[in-house]
Amino acid sequence: MKKREYILLFLILCCLFSCEKKNRQECSNYRQAMRDFVIQISSVAKQCNPNFIIIPQNGIELIAMGEDAESELAWDYLSAIDGHGQEDLFYGYYQDEEPTPVSESDRLLGYLRRSSALGNHVLVTDYCALPSHVEDSYLRCVQEGFISFSAHRRNLDAIPACGVREENDEDILSLSQARNFLYLINPEQFANKTDFINAVCATNYDILIMDLFLDGEVAFNAVEVERLRHKANGGRRLVMGYMSIGEAEDYRYYWQSSWNKHRPEWMDKENSAWSGNYKVCYWYKEWQDIICGSGDSYLNRILAAGFDGVYLDVIDAYEYFEE
Numbered sequence: 001m002k003k004r005e006y007i008l009l010f011l012i013l014c015c016l017f018s019c020e021k022k023n024r025q026e027c028s029n030y031r032q033a034m035r036d037f038v039i040q041i042s043s044v045a046k047q048c049n050p051n052f053i054i055i056p057q058n059g060i061e062l063i064a065m066g067e068d069a070e071s072e073l074a075w076d077y078l079s080a081i082d083g084h085g086q087e088d089l090f091y092g093y094y095q096d097e098e099p100t101p102v103s104e105s106d107r108l109l110g111y112l113r114r115s116s117a118l119g120n121h122v123l124v125t126d127y128c129a130l131p132s133h134v135e136d137s138y139l140r141c142v143q144e145g146f147i148s149f150s151a152h153r154r155n156l157d158a159i160p161a162c163g164v165r166e167e168n169d170e171d172i173l174s175l176s177q178a179r180n181f182l183y184l185i186n187p188e189q190f191a192n193k194t195d196f197i198n199a200v201c202a203t204n205y206d207i208l209i210m211d212l213f214l215d216g217e218v219a220f221n222a223v224e225v226e227r228l229r230h231k232a233n234g235g236r237r238l239v240m241g242y243m244s245i246g247e248a249e250d251y252r253y254y255w256q257s258s259w260n261k262h263r264p265e266w267m268d269k270e271n272s273a274w275s276g277n278y279k280v281c282y283w284y285k286e287w288q289d290i291i292c293g294s295g296d297s298y299l300n301r302i303l304a305a306g307f308d309g310v311y312l313d314v315i316d317a318y319e320y321f322e323e
Helices: 003-023 030-048 075-080 102-117 131-144 193-201 222-228 285-292 298-304 315-322
Strands: 053-056 083-087 121-127 147-151 181-184 207-211 238-244 247-249 267-270 277-280 309-313
Touching: 030 053, 030 075, 030 285, 030 298, 030 309, 030 315, 053 238, 083 102, 102 121, 102 131, 121 131, 131 147, 147 181, 193 222, 238 298, 277 315, 285 298
Parallel strands: 053 083, 053 309, 083 121, 121 147, 181 207, 207 238, 238 309
Antiparallel strands: 247 277, 267 277
């Protein structure tokens, strides 16, 4: 191919990219669009169940309207949520088992402490397995008044062998009563739902964060979720349903086969770190309807299954579009 033809091909590709951008609905403020989306999810859920718990994971910067933790608070957003999930606060920011840089921990703590002071509860997931790191993560979380979970693997597919910290046999009816949690959203190591339920019921975690589906298709029902509420010591736990709202996943019930060849306008690039996960323009009504619209939305399925709340992931999707 001659140089002139290369230039022509480049210009055509640029033109196509430009047309795609022009066809896409504009978003003037990616952070506010994510706040509005979470508020919408909260409003729909709490109309069905006023006690339904809303916990966004990461994206803690959304609590403030400015560029730092001391700026004006986003009160509408704070009023819509009940807590925060935060990954990598002390371990795993760049690599599992590796301490998070102090500067980044301190930056995140500025936001988390401010929200915690307002009554929101913080669930920290650090990625570490060395006993000294697990102990350090736990003690630092206790010092901050946060609830901690040390995940041995980032794919969150196992119950830690080390057991439960601060075990108690009380009935957990709210986040304020919880002392620990189990983050187990990848059940591929369990042969069926019965095996998964039996394994979880043999533990005494106060909160369980789990996927609605066993293998992407077989959903847990209300009877099974009720069984999962029972701790081995006789107490009851909260059961939270995991739901990604910043990416579309090609193994979910809502995925259409036609998308494998022709992506919807609101679907962006595949996440290079997680195969089958695609960035979405979360401000699009089409995507929001999939997540929390009327009818067969993801949120309605979680509500129908009797979960106590929802754990919202990829809240920090705004960073992708800002960059």
